[in-house]
Amino acid sequence: MLFVKNNICLFCKENNIDIIGYLCKDCYERLEIVHGELELDFPYIKKTYYSLEYNRFIREIIGDYKFNGKNYLYKPLGQIMVETITRKNIHKDIDIIIYIPIHRRKEAIRGYNQAELLGNFIGKELNIPVSKNNLVKIKWTKEQSHLTKINRATNLKDSFKVKDINKIKNKKILLVDDIITTGATMGECSRLLINSGVKEVITVGITSSKKGVKI
8 A cells, every 4th residue: 555655646646656756747747847036026035936837737736735625735846846946056045944824714724834834845855944833924814816916915014923033033044835926925924034133035936927037
């Protein structure tokens, strides 16, 4: 049984001896891996990276990951993010990984925080400590995907809090999320982190609906 489980593609659930990063060859080839860089208009972010082109296939995968209980998908998605991070040598200058938090009620409903699972996976693979429950979301907000660009920024105002500044002061942070749209969530969290004494924030996501530069 253990052998069979190790050879199951986590996307299509097919048993296959040719597994690449938890995925069968067919599913892996449907991904458009770009290891791209984004220019986000947020002064508190030094650099932003993403791993996959935003196409219909990855949109459906992320939908399943976030909303349909398929939390195990953090493994293949996290593995691809690790490849992006190591390819650009981002990890060599990072002191702590922080993931984008979600409100405790939303996490209770969903059962997990998808960004936390990714952050923990990346931290374990790259041997970087992960800050847990220090950056927290204290205000229930509307879903960002349902709002305009302007309303996204105001929706997040005063939504986050750092509980212990001393744990992140003068540190270089890798901020992890799943999908980057306008970047408003990353921008607001980065603003708070920098104002709390963080030295530098680099952000990374699985994919982005914004067009970036392929590296």
